[in-house]
Structure formats: structure tokens, C-alpha cells
Amino acid sequence: MEPKVESTDMPVSKSRPTMQDVAFAAGVSLKTVSRVVNNEPRVDKQTKERVNKVIAELGFRRNDIARSLRQGQASSMISLVIEDIANPFYSHIARGVEMVAQQYNYMVTISSSEENPVRERGLVNGILRRRVEGLLIVPAGHDHSYLAAEQRLGTPIIFLDRPPVNLVADTILLDNRGGTYRAITHLIEHGHRRIGMIGGNPFVFTGAERLAGYRAALHDHGLLFDPSLLRFDRDDPKRAQEATHELLTHPDPPTALFATSNRISVAVLQALHHSTQGIAFIGFDDFELAAMLPLPVTVIAHNPLDMGQRAAELLFARLQGEELPTQNLTIPTELIIRGSGELPPCHKE
Amino acid sequence: MEPKVESTDMPVSKSRPTMQDVAFAAGVSLKTVSRVVNNEPRVDKQTKERVNKVIAELGFRRNDIARSLRQGQASSMISLVIEDIANPFYSHIARGVEMVAQQYNYMVTISSSEENPVRERGLVNGILRRRVEGLLIVPAGHDHSYLAAEQRLGTPIIFLDRPPVNLVADTILLDNRGGTYRAITHLIEHGHRRIGMIGGNPFVFTGAERLAGYRAALHDHGLLFDPSLLRFDRDDPKRAQEATHELLTHPDPPTALFATSNRISVAVLQALHHSTQGIAFIGFDDFELAAMLPLPVTVIAHNPLDMGQRAAELLFARLQGEELPTQNLTIPTELIIRGSGELPPCHKE
DNA sequence: TTGTACGCGTTATCAC
DNA sequence: GTGATAACGCGTACAA
Numbered sequence: 001m002e003p004k005v006e007s008t009d010m011p012v013s014k015s016r017p018t019m020q021d022v023a024f025a026a027g028v029s030l031k032t033v034s035r036v037v038n039n040e041p042r043v044d045k046q047t048k049e050r051v052n053k054v055i056a057e058l059g060f061r062r063n064d065i066a067r068s069l070r071q072g073q074a075s076s077m078i079s080l081v082i083e084d085i086a087n088p089f090y091s092h093i094a095r096g097v098e099m100v101a102q103q104y105n106y107m108v109t110i111s112s113s114e115e116n117p118v119r120e121r122g123l124v125n126g127i128l129r130r131r132v133e134g135l136l137i138v139p140a141g142h143d144h145s146y147l148a149a150e151q152r153l154g155t156p157i158i159f160l161d162r163p164p165v166n167l168v169a170d171t172i173l174l175d176n177r178g179g180t181y182r183a184i185t186h187l188i189e190h191g192h193r194r195i196g197m198i199g200g201n202p203f204v205f206t207g208a209e210r211l212a213g214y215r216a217a218l219h220d221h222g223l224l225f226d227p228s229l230l231r232f233d234r235d236d237p238k239r240a241q242e243a244t245h246e247l248l249t250h251p252d253p254p255t256a257l258f259a260t261s262n263r264i265s266v267a268v269l270q271a272l273h274h275s276t277q278g279i280a281f282i283g284f285d286d287f288e289l290a291a292m293l294p295l296p297v298t299v300i301a302h303n304p305l306d307m308g309q310r311a312a313e314l315l316f317a318r319l320q321g322e323e324l325p326t327q328n329l330t331i332p333t334e335l336i337i338r339g340s341g342e343l344p345p346c347h348k349e
Numbered sequence: 350m351e352p353k354v355e356s357t358d359m360p361v362s363k364s365r366p367t368m369q370d371v372a373f374a375a376g377v378s379l380k381t382v383s384r385v386v387n388n389e390p391r392v393d394k395q396t397k398e399r400v401n402k403v404i405a406e407l408g409f410r411r412n413d414i415a416r417s418l419r420q421g422q423a424s425s426m427i428s429l430v431i432e433d434i435a436n437p438f439y440s441h442i443a444r445g446v447e448m449v450a451q452q453y454n455y456m457v458t459i460s461s462s463e464e465n466p467v468r469e470r471g472l473v474n475g476i477l478r479r480r481v482e483g484l485l486i487v488p489a490g491h492d493h494s495y496l497a498a499e500q501r502l503g504t505p506i507i508f509l510d511r512p513p514v515n516l517v518a519d520t521i522l523l524d525n526r527g528g529t530y531r532a533i534t535h536l537i538e539h540g541h542r543r544i545g546m547i548g549g550n551p552f553v554f555t556g557a558e559r560l561a562g563y564r565a566a567l568h569d570h571g572l573l574f575d576p577s578l579l580r581f582d583r584d585d586p587k588r589a590q591e592a593t594h595e596l597l598t599h600p601d602p603p604t605a606l607f608a609t610s611n612r613i614s615v616a617v618l619q620a621l622h623h624s625t626q627g628i629a630f631i632g633f634d635d636f637e638l639a640a641m642l643p644l645p646v647t648v649i650a651h652n653p654l655d656m657g658q659r660a661a662e663l664l665f666a667r668l669q670g671e672e673l674p675t676q677n678l679t680i681p682t683e684l685i686i687r688g689s690g691e692l693p694p695c696h697k698e
Numbered sequence: 699t700t701g702t703a704c705g706c707g708t709t710a711t712c713a714c
Numbered sequence: 715g716t717g718a719t720a721a722c723g724c725g726t727a728c729a730a
Contacts, residue, residue, distance in 0.1 A: 065414055085443050085459075092435050110459045700729105709720105
């Protein structure tokens with residue numbers, strides 16, 4: 001296909017028109033074009049029209065890279081680093097962030113760290129080299145002291161879902177411990193004494209907090225903590241299903257299960273699907289269709305979209321120079337009773 | 350050149366260290382620092398070490414904005430414009446795009462158009478002003494001729510899920526018509542003669558294609574096309590549920606339903622949840638837990654992550670100068686039989 | 699109202 | 715090996 005040549009006296013070149021080109025074609029100075037482009041007040045009506053016409057003809061578009069270089073650091077971009085955008089928890093956070101960013105005419109870059117500290121650091125370095133104005137991060141790494149210099153230079157950095165390590169920064173967390181405590185207590189109140197828990201990495205902040213909530217609930221109700229009822233590092237669906245089977249065939253099996261994330265919940269429920277044992281179940285994180293399964297699923301729910309919005313709002317407040325002390329927000333959780341968490345203990349036979 | 354009034358000594362305060370600062374502190378020239386930073390070959394081992402030490406001390410980070418200004422348009426960023434990142438269909442596309450982009454050390458900006466042409470255009474303009482190197486877009490607008498100039502300047506633009514209007518560009522689509530044809534045929538083969546369809550906007554490309562597939566399947570099997578069995582503009586869950594009830598209470602009701610998207614499927618299934626009528630159902634798009642509902646859901650499935658990957662791969666091929674004719678790819682769909690689509694017709698009583 | 703000169707932080711060119 | 719100088723495309727300060 002031949003590119004269609006348009007009827008201009010300017011040759012259709014392969015290079016992008018600049019303000020200089022526009023100025024030349026309109027017979028004005030570069031600065032005048034700049035004024036028109038940026039809607040500055042003192043420009044003659046006719047000059048403005050002529051310039052705008054040329055801009056349209058040439059298909060000129062302001063180069064925001066050059067602009068932000070000149071203006072300091074106004075790249076009008078912020079970045080979000082999460083674990084995996086395909087996970088609904090993170091995609092809802094991303095949506096919340098983006099909604100706020102659009103109000104400010106900012107773009108958002110989104111990168112998935114895949115829970116890999118090395119990758120995370122590479123991503124963050126790339127982001128900062130591009131001089132984005134702010135960073136929202138769900139950290140995977142275990143040391144964020146390397147961000148201190150960046151913070152001092154004025155780049156707002158906000159941690160979501162997990163706190164920073166070796167760094168003081170704004171942080172927005174879920175009530176992991178309280179939510180889990182609530183879930184376990186709920187099961188205990190329904191008569192359960194042996195409650196299995198299937199989770200991810202127990203050394204990651206959220207994992208540790210949820211484990212702490214589990215232990216606290218047992219302790220406060222005078223129940224024994226039995227490590228043989230716990231399975232960790234089960235973020236992989238296959239491994240979560242294996243864990244489920246292990247617990248079901250435990251010599252003294254649990255009568256209830258608690259899963260610490262949406263992904264794990266789904267895998268566990270799949271494993272339980274063909275089981276005839278009516279085992280009680282509660283999961284951390286709500287998920288679509290939880291209410292429509294044969295046995296509707298009781299969950300600890302929260303609002304990740306809100307989490308993203310509040311994080312972004314805080315970021316923009318800082319970008320606009322508001323002087324706030326370091327913020328530590330906690331998003332509340334809620335027990336949604338649907339049926340699976342209210343089953344009574346039912347011993348195998 | 351003479352007056353070097355600034356930066357006599359003093360540790361860095363509020364301003365970001367530049368190569369100039371590093372050069373001064375290391376007692377070398379600007380260019381030498383540049384060589385070290387970019388790992389250029391001809392630098393003395395010792396000089397390199399010294400410079401690197403100063404870089405670490407000062408916390409210097411290359412300014413990629415300035416770099417890309419100088420280098421032409423190497424912003425190392427591409428952009429993805431979709432309808433809503435919180436929708437699993439789009440978040441999986443995004444994941445696929447990002448996986449490929451990471452291999453090339455590119456960042457991805459993601460923006461949600463919310464199916465609004467005006468917003469879409471605003472987003473695209475902002476993206477192009479920032480001199481992003483390539484654009485992947487699920488278009489909402491009905492005229493993309495304004496992108497022709499940008500294309501000629503060499504920016505690869507790839508359309509996903511829907512084709513461009515008034516523009517020739519690479520396009521990656523689903524087999525909407527074929528998938529729908531397959532679903533409807535499947536229902537017909539199971540004895541259905543009256544098949545309801547609940548969809549979104551029938552004038553959007555995907556909607557029109559799916560409707561065409563529906564009509565073709567009916568026609569090829571000698572069945573009458575009855576418009577009273579169709580409901581459109583039901584992307585909103587509430588409205589999809591209303592549509593379901595309308596069809597269930599139709600004087601001569603359908604014995605099977607087809608929903609044209611994941612969102613609509615979920616809403617329809619919720620509406621059917623408390624219905625006692627055993628109506629057959631197939632949905633376009635697979636979704637998590639479809640297999641685990643009381644009546645496992647038969648769907649027309651496809652692979653959005655693959656769609657994102659292939660789009661991104663095509664984009665990078667073009668960025669690297671490969672001269673290909675305009676590509677028109679189609680992602681295949683697959684009928685996944687789970688039970689809901691195999692119910693026989695069951696007349697109300 | 700409009701134009702000139704310079705600087706933003708980096709890389710390319712071409713000397714030394 | 716290393717360094718001086720000129721771009722890149724735009725905005726700021728100030729002059730005309």
C-alpha cells in the first residue's frame with residue numbers, strides 16, 4: 001500500500017513536525033506557536049487561527065517528553081507495581097488508581113512483579129528512570145531502603161497491601177489479622193474445634209498477619225493450635241488442591257477450612273467439589289459467583305477498588321504539596337455470611 | 350563556560366543529581382559518565398570504578414526523559430487502551446501484553462475508555478503526546494481516521510477485539526461469528542427451536558458479529574428468526590437480569606438462552622438461579638468457576654491472554670522494523686461442554 | 699502582541 | 715581513553 005500523499009506544500013516527511021516546523025509554515029516564531037499550543041492569553045486572534053490551521057494541516061502534536069524535560073519533572077505519569085494484573089484483587093486496585101489518575105489527566109503504568117523481588121527492583125528502577133511522578137507499589141521485596149533517596153527527592157511512594165521494610169512510607173493495608181480473627185471466631189461459634197488453614201507464604205506480611213489472626217482466635221477461645229492442620233505456600237492451584245486432600249485425609253481431620261486468598265479459595269473449592277464431606281469453609285477475599293455455588297461461600301470481603309482509589313488520592317495530595325504526616329490506613333474487612341461458613345461440624349464416617 | 354558559580358560543594362539537597370554532578374564529583378567529563386552509565390566499551394577500568402562509586406554515593410539515576418528526547422522517540426513505552434481493566438477479559442489481555450513488553454524492557458500504560466469514544470480520543474491524544482512508541486487499542490469510537498497521520502509517522506497501532514473504522518491497521522479479533530454459530534448450532538442439535546439471546550450493543554462490531562452468527566445458525570437449520578427473543582444493550586447487570594425475566598415470562602418462551610459476554614452471563618445466571626425452569630444456557634467467554642456452578646456452564650471459550658501476547662508480539666515486530674503487510678488475525682473459539690448447554694428443551698408447565 | 703536567547707539532561711560527533 | 719560542543723523540542727525570562 002502506498003501512503004496517500006496529502007495536498008500540502010510541505011513535503012510529507014517521515015519525521016514528526018515540531019513547533020519549529022509549525023512556526024516556519026505559519027510565518028511566526030516558535031514562541032508564538034508555543035503560546036497557541038498552551039492557550040496562553042496574549043495572542044492575536046488571527047495569528048492564533050493561522051497557527052491552529054497549520055497545526056491541523058501538519059498533524060502537529062506537542063512533544064510532552066521535551067515539555068517535561070524543560071518543566072522539571074512533570075511527566076504526568078504515575079506507576080503501579082503489583083503482583084499480577086490478571087488477579088481480580090489487583091485489577092480492581094488498578095481500576096481504582098486509574099479512576100483517580102484520569103481526573104488529574106495522568107497516565108498510569110502498570111507492571112507485574114510476579115512476586116519476584118529481583119524483578120520488582122528492576123521494574124522500579126525502570127520506572128524511576130522514566131521520572132514518573134509517583135509510585136504505588138505492592139511490594140514483594142524485603143528491603144526498600146534503596147527508595148529512601150528517591151523519597152527525599154520528593155517522589156511520593158505509597159505501599160499497598162504490605163508495608164515497606166527498612167523504610168518509612170505511606171501504607172494502605174487490609175485488616176488482615178482482624179478479618180481472619182473474625183472468620184475463625186465465626187467457625188468456632190458454629191461449633192468447630194479443628195480448623196484447617198490453607199495459605200500462601202507465611203513470611204510475607206499478609207500471610208503472617210492472617211496466621212496471627214488465626215492463632216489469636218484459637219487462643220482466645222481456649223483451643224489448641226495444631227500445626228498439622230496448616231498448609232502453606234499453596235498459591236499454586238495444584239498445590240492448594242493437594243493441601244485440601246491432605247487435610248481431608250488427616251487422621252483427625254478438620255471440620256472446617258479457611259483459605260487465605262481468592263486464588264486459593266477457588267482451588268480449594270474445586271478440590272472440595274467432588275468431596276462428599278460437608279466441610280465448612282470460609283475464604284479471605286470475596287469473588288464473583290461466590291453466592292451462586294451449590295453451597296454459597298462465606299467470605300471475608302473488602303473493597304480493593306476503594307483501596308486503589310484511596311492510595312491514588314493520597315498520592316495526588318502529596319503531589320500537590322500537601323504536607324501530611326506519614327499515613328497508615330487500614331481498609332476494613334467484612335464477614336459475608338452465605339452458608340458455607342455456617343455448616344456445623346460433621347465428622348467423617 | 351567560565352562562570353561555574355553553582356555546585357561548588359555541598360551534598361545534594363532537593364534536586365536530583367545529574368550526569369554533570371557526577372562528572373564534577375568524579376573529576377571527569379560529562380561524556381565519560383555517559384559512557385559508564387551506558388556501558389560503552391572504551392572506558393578505563395579505574396575511571397569506570399570511580400564513576401560508579403560516585404554514582405552510588407549520589408544516588409544518580411539516568412533521566413530517561415532526557416535520553417529519549419535526544420535519541421529520537423525511544424521512550425520505551427507502549428500503551429494499551431481498553432474498556433475496563435477490572436473486567437477479566439481485559440485484564441488477561443493486559444497481562445499478555447505486559448508479559449511480552451517485559452521481555453523487551455518496555456513499560457505499559459493502561460487506560461480504560463469506559464466504552465466512551467470521547468474519552469478514548471482524549472486518552473489516545475495524551476498517549477501520543479507522550480511519544481509512546483506503540484499503541485494497542487480496543488476501540489470504542491467509530492472513526493479512527495485521525496490516527497492515519499500517526500501511523501504514517503511510524504507509530505504501530507494495533508486494534509484488538511474490534512476493527513478500526515476509516516483506517517487500515519493491524520487487527521486481532523475473536524471468531525465472534527463462528528463461535529456464536531457453534532453455540533447456537535449446539536443448542537439446536539439438542540432439540541431447541543426457540544433460543545433467546547441477551548447481548549450488549551448490537552451495533553458494536555462484536556455485537557453485530559455475534560448476532561450475525563446467531564442468525565446464520567438459525568437460518569442454516571431452517572429455523573425462524575424471532576426478534577421477540579432478543580434483548581440488546583444489556584451490559585448492565587440489572588438490565589441483563591430484567592431481560593432474563595422478560596424472556597422467561599414470554600408468552601411463547603425460549604427453551605434455551607445465549608449470553609454474549611462474561612458479564613452478561615454472570616448476570617443471567619444470577620437471574621436464573623432461583624428459577625425452577627430448567628432452561629438451557631450457553632455463554633460467550635469462559636469464566637472462573639463456570640464448571641463449579643450447580644449446573645456447570647457450557648461456554649464459548651477463547652484465550653484473551655494469548656490475544657494480548659500476539660498483539661504485543663506483532664507490535665514489537667513492527668517496532669523492530671519488520672516489514673509485514675497489514676495483519677488480520679483471528680483468535681479461535683472453542684465450545685466447552687459442561688452441562689448447561691446440553692439440557693433438552695423443557696416446556697414450562 | 700511577538701520574538702530572541704538560553705537551559706532542561708542526555709547522547710552523537712569529532713576532535714585530542 | 716577522554717573531552718568539548720552541538721543538538722533533541724520545548725518553556726522561561728526578558729527584550730522589542
